[in-house]
Amino acid sequence: MEIAIVAFDDFTDIDVFLPWDLFNRVKHPGWKVKIYGTKECHFSVTGLTVPIHSEIDDLNNVDAVLFASGPGTRKLYNDEEYLKRLNLNPSAQLVGSMCSGALILGALGLLNGKTATTYPTAKKELEQFNVNVVEEPFVVEGNIATAAGCLAAQDLVGWFIEKLISKNVRDAVLNSIQPVGEGLSLTNK
């Protein structure tokens, strides 16, 4: 079972690193998390890097694809060459986006006539793709989900885990990052 996080230059740090950390807390036979991109590594808006494990041309074989967010999405959703290389298989895959990552789903036509959410600064751009943009942290339309506001990554990652494994694993993973006394107890070990 393979999960792909799609990164690119000028990604928002949390929108790659938070899903990455959460997905890596899953202990399940065959569970694999990889970062997809277009070069050896990609730079975040703050200058950190992530290694790229696979090229975006190879996304068609994974079980779930999560598009990260950040200023870099603005260039990509207008880049026909990039969009053509995104070899998705949305009838058989789960596909989701954080914040402005929805612009890439929009440009691919995956949100056409659908409801979705995105970061406030990307609302108008997303509406260009015939999307009903709503003020919700998380919206599911069949196999496609959009989350907005960095901490809504919990909803999106949780949705992937529950769909692919179980609600119990989802709950255990999300619980492990809650504040102590507010979901996580000092008597948990």
Add this chain to the structure above:
Amino acid sequence: MEIAIVAFDDFTDIDVFLPWDLFNRVKHPGWKVKIYGTKECHFSVTGLTVPIHSEIDDLNNVDAVLFASGPGTRKLYNDEEYLKRLNLNPSAQLVGSMCSGALILGALGLLNGKTATTYPTAKKELEQFNVNVVEEPFVVEGNIATAAGCLAAQDLVGWFIEKLISKNVRDAVLNSIQPVGEGLSLTNK
């Protein structure tokens, strides 16, 4: 104004990357965020790396020091050489820890006779240092603060920002990562 995040090998990804991202959202004259460590880069528990901008021997000149968390803290809080190199100045600095990062503060004697919080798996170890460990997401003792459960990074980072700049800047930074419809509005730009 300089903020130091202390990283080490086997750090928990979110406990470095979430504070890093939040601190980097601060736009304030002279505000600088750097990652401190003991080599050119450090590896997270999942195998990602962060670049190290300064050595831990130089911590005495910064305004605030945040110790990250992760399995790597267990080796460090028993490492006399490492502890000796941590050139802190806690009467003039703000010092804080995420989760098991409190073990390093404990080993330095900074929590002696005080109240603190930590990750559930580190509770017993922290109590060895004469610390009253409580089930709270965030505890402040003068210039020293401890936070536990990854998302409590918001409390800790917010405390640093409010002490060093203002509550307004704190609120703006923390608001920018809340889920849409739950703190962040689609009409914010």
